[in-house]
Amino acid sequence: MIADLIGYAAGILGSSIMIPQIIKSLKTKSVRDLSFLMIFILIICSFLWMIYGIMIKSMPIILMNVVAILINSILLIIKIKYENKKIKVKK
DSSP: OOOHHHHHHHHHHGGGGGGHHHHHHHHHOOOTTTHHHHHHHHHHHHHHHHHHHOOOOHHHHHHHHHHHHHHHHHHHHHHHHHHHHHHHHOO
């Protein structure tokens, strides 16, 4: 029980680490400093951790990495959206 609580706490902190970046990107509409590769690696990493959690039947690992995948996918969508707008403006 204690191990699960620690797992959920760590997962919430780790999964939510990109929320301030999402908020900043939405406010400024600037994603120039965000790397596609970094976001892609974060999504793949979370996906692999989720698979690992499924294999060892650890609900904290599974749930928190599903959340991380969703959050990082939102960041990727924002990056694509604002990167495309920047390209259209330059033309």
